[in-house]
Amino acid sequence: MKTATTYSPEMRARAVRMVREHQGEHESEWAAMVSIAGKIGCTAETLRRWVRQAEKDAGQREGLTTPERERLKELERENRELRQANEILRKASAYFAQAELDRPLKQ
Structure with missing residues (x-):
């Protein structure tokens, strides 16, 4: 079983920023996440959760900050x-x- 990898807050913020910046270059937000996740070494689902939490923190999505x-x-x-x-x-x-x-x- 693979152990969990902890990413720094700076790394997470950078990955979220990359998804936002490069989303237009892909056919969907998910495709951008898959592409970027492969480059930074996390799963697309992990990156999706980071993006969703960043949206909550920015007030763009319902949920706890x-x-x-x-x-x-x-x-x-x-x-x-x-x-x-x-x-x-x-x-x-x-x-x-x-x-x-x-x-x-x-x-």
């Missing part, structure tokens, strides 16, 4: 951590409540 996606990811992580902390506190509370019931009364 990159900063919004990052913020959402951060909030989901924080939510997950808080749920875990609440579960730990719930279990600790139940444990100590039971321990209190099991303790003999002082007279």
Whole structure:
């Protein structure tokens, strides 16, 4: 199985720019993506996703912008951590409540 390759933001921006600049030289946007993807070493689908995200970031397409996606990811992580902390506190509370019931009364 092939490992994922990480491309720099500069490389992604350059590839998106190339698609926009050379789109008129091809019969379709997809054909431009296939051609450019082969030259930069990524798949056409990867390049298509970069182009679509750039369109969202520019307000040309509906969807979450990159900063919004990052913020959402951060909030989901924080939510997950808080749920875990609440579960730990719930279990600790139940444990100590039971321990209190099991303790003999002082007279």
